[in-house]
Amino acid sequence: MTIYFYQVDQPYGVFSNFSPHPITLDGYRWPTVEHYYQAQKFVGTRDAALVAKIRELPHPMLAAQTGRNPRYQRRPDWEQVKCNVMLKAVQCKFFSHPELAQMLLQTGTAALVENSPIDTYWGCGPNGTGCNHLGQILMQVRQELASCPAHPLLNH
Incomplete structure (x- = not known):
């Protein structure tokens, strides 16, 4: 499935x-992953001031638009670290929101696919x-949740 x-x-x-589920990472509360x-x-x-600006934006689409703007300088190691950055944020989201962890665990062994019509890196893309x-x-996070005996959702 x-x-x-x-x-x-x-x-x-x-x-x-x-999704509007805040996370706290690196000492700050972020409205979304x-x-x-x-x-x-x-x-x-040189554009490090954008970090705080993005954190304060009222909608994740505005954060995405700002982050994708080619006029800003990305960190030189971005391509090497971006998957780890995403993993850290997704782990934080699901380990800090029990209702989300439960929903993720309830998917069992189903394949999870971001059905993005445009993104072929994070999603499945148009085809x-x-x-x-x-x-x-x-x-991966689902597996981590399932194998974490100390997780409150698993203490039945």
């Missing part, structure tokens, strides 16, 4: 990085052959 997700207002929309992820592109660059890195990360 495969579970597809993409829009926040659709089934399994909480798996989206745009998307805010955190986009801000990390500028850590240690379904994308890398689906976000889905892969979610399945």
